Amino acid sequence: MSTIDTGNDIYQGLGLNRPSEESDSAELTQEDFMSLLVTELTHQDPFKPMDNTELASQISQFSVVSGIDQLNTSFSSLSDSLVSDQALQAAGLVGREVLVASDVGYLAAGRSIDGVVGLDTSASSLNIAVYEQGSDRLVREIELGTRPAGEVAFSWDGLMDNGEYAPPGRYRIQPRAMVDGEETAPYLLTEARVGSVSVGAPGQGLALNLDGLGVVSFNDVAEIH
The missing domain is CATH 2.60.40.4070 (Immunoglobulin-like)
Known part of the structure; x- marks a missing residue:
């Protein structure tokens, strides 16, 4: 899972320090993102609500990163499958x-x-x-x-x-x-x-x-x- 920059905006908006990148919690999952976003919206100043453009930007950035992670997972699965196919083909070459x-x-x-x-x-x-x-x-x-x-x-x-x-x-x-x-x-x-x-x-x-x-x-x- 890749770490995304949008997490910095959310933690700062809540007045929290971002966890160290060396920690496992430094990786923001989809559940973490939604939980933080809901918390931020709940505690935002009603007289200074989050701009719709800013909200859309955070969601779109996370969606892009999430999509890349899913694509990387798919490529990893495909690579494992190709290696398995190679192993099967290789078995037929012995003795040839x-x-x-x-x-x-x-x-x-x-x-x-x-x-x-x-x-x-x-x-x-x-x-x-x-x-x-x-x-x-x-x-x-x-x-x-x-x-x-x-x-x-x-x-x-x-x-x-x-x-x-x-x-x-x-x-x-x-x-x-x-x-x-x-x-x-x-x-x-x-x-x-x-x-x-x-x-x-x-x-x-x-x-x-x-x-x-x-x-x-x-x-x-x-x-x-």
């Missing part, structure tokens, strides 16, 4: 696969690293280089050949160029495309599994905890599988 803009993929045991590469124009050649996370050691290079403009899906099952399978962990993915004789870096979307979801405060949205990749905002998700 999502595409996010990341050059890191997580190779889980018995799984693959999948993703999408986007080409603005056709490429004479396209390849995906896979590096050990945190080093420059190339473990696998996947040739995807000539590709037209658009999105190209890729998948790495963990098999390295030496014929062995890479251990589970994080790997850096780097796509390369040759366009008009020049090497370019297409945009990259990496697939990851949603392990859990956190519902933030109103206005903060959902935060997804992706297996092996950490936390990302739901707004950063390009696609849900």
Whole structure:
């Protein structure tokens, strides 16, 4: 409940000091206002009655503040409802696969690293280089050949160029495309599994905890599988 200035006029009219703002009674409720207004009208000087304009002004000011409080209450209820809806939607995301803009993929045991590469124009050649996370050691290079403009899906099952399978962990993915004789870096979307979801405060949205990749905002998700 907000404190309004009209209360000062009423307390002064009754010759009273306004309670301290630190006190809970500093907030003037609708019942308080009406009670004080009736008291003021009852004890006013009959030869100097309150001006109708002044009376209308006090009532209208209180009505505006009261209306704002009701509006704030409505918005608060709406916000709580939206957060509840988000929580229900979030429950359905756990275990799903999502595409996010990341050059890191997580190779889980018995799984693959999948993703999408986007080409603005056709490429004479396209390849995906896979590096050990945190080093420059190339473990696998996947040739995807000539590709037209658009999105190209890729998948790495963990098999390295030496014929062995890479251990589970994080790997850096780097796509390369040759366009008009020049090497370019297409945009990259990496697939990851949603392990859990956190519902933030109103206005903060959902935060997804992706297996092996950490936390990302739901707004950063390009696609849900």
